[in-house]
Amino acid sequence: MPEALAPPKIDGFKLEGRMTGKAEDMANALRGVSFLKVAKEKTAVSAANIESRDISKNPYTFSIIRFDKDSIDVMYTVPPSVSPTRRRIDIIRHLLNTLTLVAGYYEADPKLILQLLEQTVKEIEDYATNDYKQLYATYDSMRREVETLRRNYSIMKKQVTSLSRENYDLKNENDELRVKLEGLQGMSDGVLKSKIQDWVIDHGGQMVVPEFSRVYKVPEARVEQLLDELVKGGFLEIVQ
The missing domain is CATH 1.10.10 (Arc Repressor Mutant, subunit A)
Known part of the structure; x- marks a missing residue:
């Protein structure tokens, strides 16, 4: 029986925006995307993107974008196995793609979009920097291990060479004794x-x-x- 998944964390953010068209038209535009679950309210439209479900078929990894008359509310889950920074980057990308679908019916403050993009870039840089640091630390550790193995190999090689030389000398002595013995026995x-x-x-x-x-x-x-x-x-x- 599959193990139950650990519950994901809930995160989100909010942006200022303005509905410029009808909610019905906006909902229809979003329904053109097959993986979105769209719900229309009187003055708002919500679009849910369910990415995965748990063993009970309940939504597990998902996000909900709610376009209200004067704001955009974004709520999403962060599974334990996913970096929160990486997850936020994916959600921001999804939001920007969704905004292009409703461009004729909804407007977001350009300054806020710019701030969001700048924040995204910074988070990407931080994420990449952390990954690089971790990668370099792993590389440095592996490099030290390789150097240690090389030193040990060099020592073992010298020991094997020494043992081979000793074995060769012993073999020669044994051969000499054998010849002498055969000579005496003969x-x-x-x-x-x-x-x-x-x-x-x-x-x-x-x-x-x-x-x-x-x-x-x-x-x-x-x-x-x-x-x-x-x-x-x-x-x-x-x-x-």
């Missing part, structure tokens, strides 16, 4: 036997198989097998 039995003999000499006749296996990256079982062959071949002697 040593022949003769080379390993020589390494075992050198180890025993360097360590005062001691042989710790797990340590040797860790240093040269070869299985302990293979070290023990070659060590046994060296002992049996008389190249090493086990001291009790």
Whole structure:
């Protein structure tokens, strides 16, 4: 179910004027505009412009211009979602258009029309200035955010470059170690036997198989097998 609209505000203004023709003729001239609801009184004519209705079909956004014998009364609604200044500008424009329809039957004071136009221009300038200020404030805020994002991006880019360099160095070290490991794992039995003999000499006749296996990256079982062959071949002697 649609939500009920918040009630609009009521505003209006009054101008001096003078009816120069018959009210009936004036009403007929206004009835030529399809969207106007015209009501004729004895000495006055009213023209209502209903722009929108609420969920109950009641007029919501609308204006009423009442042409009396010596004055023009304008009453209109201002929805919460519409700027009062913008709404007033629209109503003044509507009034001027309506005055052209009844030009042969009604006259408004030219000085008042001029004042109304000057006031309209000022309101337009104020409205535009406020919009510009708000737009510039939004732009300035967004510009600062973009600058912050650029700085953060620059920092992140440097960090990524640094990490990439470190990753590259680590990869090179890993490749070197892998090559060394593959080289050690690929040593022949003769080379390993020589390494075992050198180890025993360097360590005062001691042989710790797990340590040797860790240093040269070869299985302990293979070290023990070659060590046994060296002992049996008389190249090493086990001291009790």
